[in-house]
Amino acid sequence: MKTTKDTTTPGHGGDVRLTGIGKTYGSFTAVHPLDLTVPQGSFFALLGASGCGKTTTLRMIAGLEEPTEGTVHLGDQDVTALPPYKRPVNTVFQSYALFPHLDIFENVAFGLRRRGVKSVKKQVEEMLELVQLGEQARKKPHQLSGGQQQRVAVARALINHPEVLLLDEPLGALDLKLRRQMQLELKRIQTEVGITFVHVTHDQEEAMTMADTVAVMNAGRVEQLGAPADLYENPRTTFVANFLGTSNFIEAEVDSKSGGELVLKAGGGKLVLPEARNSAPTTAGGKVLVGVRPEKISLIHADDAGEIPGGRNRITGRIADSSFIGVSTQFVVDSPVCADFEVYVQNIDRDARLAPGAEVVLHWDPAHTFGLDAAQDIDAGVETVEEEVV
Amino acid sequence: MATLTQAPPPVAPPVPEKRPPRRRGRWTPYLLLLPGLLWLFVFFALPVIYQASTSVQTGSLEEGYKVTWHFATYWDALSDYWPQFVRSVLYAASATVLCLLLGYPLAYLIAFRAGRWRNLIMILVIAPFFTSFLIRTLAWKTILADGGPVVDVLNTLHVLDVTAWLGWTAGDRVLATPLAVVCGLTYNFLPFMILPLYTSLERIDPRLHEAANDLYARPSTTFRRVTFPLSMPGVVSGTLLTFIPASGDYINSDLLGSTDTRMVGNVIQSQFLRILDYPTAAALSFILMAAILFIVTLYIRKSGTEDLV
Numbered sequence: 001m002k003t004t005k006d007t008t009t010p011g012h013g014g015d016v017r018l019t020g021i022g023k024t025y026g027s028f029t030a031v032h033p034l035d036l037t038v039p040q041g042s043f044f045a046l047l048g049a050s051g052c053g054k055t056t057t058l059r060m061i062a063g064l065e066e067p068t069e070g071t072v073h074l075g076d077q078d079v080t081a082l083p084p085y086k087r088p089v090n091t092v093f094q095s096y097a098l099f100p101h102l103d104i105f106e107n108v109a110f111g112l113r114r115r116g117v118k119s120v121k122k123q124v125e126e127m128l129e130l131v132q133l134g135e136q137a138r139k140k141p142h143q144l145s146g147g148q149q150q151r152v153a154v155a156r157a158l159i160n161h162p163e164v165l166l167l168d169e170p171l172g173a174l175d176l177k178l179r180r181q182m183q184l185e186l187k188r189i190q191t192e193v194g195i196t197f198v199h200v201t202h203d204q205e206e207a208m209t210m211a212d213t214v215a216v217m218n219a220g221r222v223e224q225l226g227a228p229a230d231l232y233e234n235p236r237t238t239f240v241a242n243f244l245g246t247s248n249f250i251e252a253e254v255d256s257k258s259g260g261e262l263v264l265k266a267g268g269g270k271l272v273l274p275e276a277r278n279s280a281p282t283t284a285g286g287k288v289l290v291g292v293r294p295e296k297i298s299l300i301h302a303d304d305a306g307e308i309p310g311g312r313n314r315i316t317g318r319i320a321d322s323s324f325i326g327v328s329t330q331f332v333v334d335s336p337v338c339a340d341f342e343v344y345v346q347n348i349d350r351d352a353r354l355a356p357g358a359e360v361v362l363h364w365d366p367a368h369t370f371g372l373d374a375a376q377d378i379d380a381g382v383e384t385v386e387e388e389v390v
Numbered sequence: 391m392a393t394l395t396q397a398p399p400p401v402a403p404p405v406p407e408k409r410p411p412r413r414r415g416r417w418t419p420y421l422l423l424l425p426g427l428l429w430l431f432v433f434f435a436l437p438v439i440y441q442a443s444t445s446v447q448t449g450s451l452e453e454g455y456k457v458t459w460h461f462a463t464y465w466d467a468l469s470d471y472w473p474q475f476v477r478s479v480l481y482a483a484s485a486t487v488l489c490l491l492l493g494y495p496l497a498y499l500i501a502f503r504a505g506r507w508r509n510l511i512m513i514l515v516i517a518p519f520f521t522s523f524l525i526r527t528l529a530w531k532t533i534l535a536d537g538g539p540v541v542d543v544l545n546t547l548h549v550l551d552v553t554a555w556l557g558w559t560a561g562d563r564v565l566a567t568p569l570a571v572v573c574g575l576t577y578n579f580l581p582f583m584i585l586p587l588y589t590s591l592e593r594i595d596p597r598l599h600e601a602a603n604d605l606y607a608r609p610s611t612t613f614r615r616v617t618f619p620l621s622m623p624g625v626v627s628g629t630l631l632t633f634i635p636a637s638g639d640y641i642n643s644d645l646l647g648s649t650d651t652r653m654v655g656n657v658i659q660s661q662f663l664r665i666l667d668y669p670t671a672a673a674l675s676f677i678l679m680a681a682i683l684f685i686v687t688l689y690i691r692k693s694g695t696e697d698l699v
Contacts, residue, residue, distance in 0.1 A: 063603075064600050064603070085605075090605065091600075091604045093600070095595070097597040098601075099598060099601070099602075099616060100620070101619045101620055110607075114611060156605065157605075
């Protein structure tokens, strides 16, 4: 490993720094100028629906796409003008792009041979061991299964000890079970070799499982960047809130502020929102989208409403639909403030009265509430999720 | 499951075997093959057999020919016409190499760089086929005519001095020289090279180029290590499709060459149509066939195409 003298000190050496990088094709802007820093040794995911510019961003790091503006730095080196074969970066392609005329061994040895490494045998064999393909060395790519080909593609890139490994939807062609397995595998390899991984995916679960940092992209822009849990708990836009999991939104009006808490009017009732979790402007009478995740909400039959402890946000409604999915039951509640309120209830004790048509009260800890600017599309990022993440 | 504890029932008399199902279907594949087989028999096997018998006949046109198993015709034909054989192979090989050198870049351009011009260039490649072979070759007679612009330019640049020194041209003429014949062959068989090359280049996933680039291969290395090896099936079929007909061709030599550039095709043609010595003509055809078969087999072995994807 030639590049990792200072893996432990982030912000040095091998950071990937994109500065004002953008790409336009004629009149179409694939990537709006964006700044992005990927710390050395991290597992970074670019998440977004197809056509959001994530792959273009990745290809600009690889040098396969020339940015219209901006610069790419690897560590202190400006690589913007370098062709791909001169960049210390390797890519795992979406379709693997293994060389069909070479066997597995030669595919993996390709990069080493091009750089004039004389004795490749030991390194290639070690790398094939790492991805558990030692037996397959003399087979041709088409003789391997999809998962094996995927591992060859990873081995072929990793053997060069790149400063950054770029993964372009590498698991897209695999079935669900294999994909889960490969996610763990890739995570294991990343931890083992300590190379920076930049992973492009449209699968939010994949991004959250694998990455330390996720950048959610939408229409050529980075919507939000952060640790998976942070993104999930504190989405700053409706797109992020809807693209990562499911969110419920209530349109509310600012009533008053007191002690770090906002009191909001929604329908007839009041909702409390911690000011720290609000990203909307809060002039009195201003509009705020109040968001809450379905699993944070408790559901109780209207007859038992008196049991709800004080200080919780509550709204009333009627169960419109319920689906039992084993570990939990997913309810859709029709309430005056939001037509399709989704609630996931863990199946610990099931209340038989909670059936469609039942009057219920929903309540949750105000700390689990987040506030977003009401000026945006409440359904942004919803349909793409349904289309792509099955 | 009650039957398990009981004695096995007495063996039933064997049911007379029913005729196998789908009996009619058994012959269908052969029936479907029949027209093709008939075609092959009538238009390939029969003429070959007929020619084979002709090649071992003796006699004359007046008295008629009889099969006398006179294999000496083969030896005579070979010893009389071996220069033409050698010339055929040389000219055809030169034309094939030229076709490859000219056709590969063009096929590469069409496959990877032409974009929306792809179809237009393809049409331009195929367009000469709309004119007859003969007319196209005659056109080259005009192009290479003595004192024509092409010859003038070549003369001024002293290219003809070099080719004359190499023995490809004579004096300040191009017409009636080996160069003219090879030019004609190259021109006439170029599409046969380009089309298979294009087909195999076009099948190459452009992401393989990107992958090679990403793995430290500069463009020239990418071509040498990835593109060219993957286009080998096209190279092999293109060279075969060019070499085989070119080595049997006689029109180019007839129209663009002289008596010094006669190829084996010319000999066969004149034996059949002018001298009417059918046995010699037939024997020459068989020798040519055998020679091509031999060269092609060697070539395919050597290029190892069966190992390619």
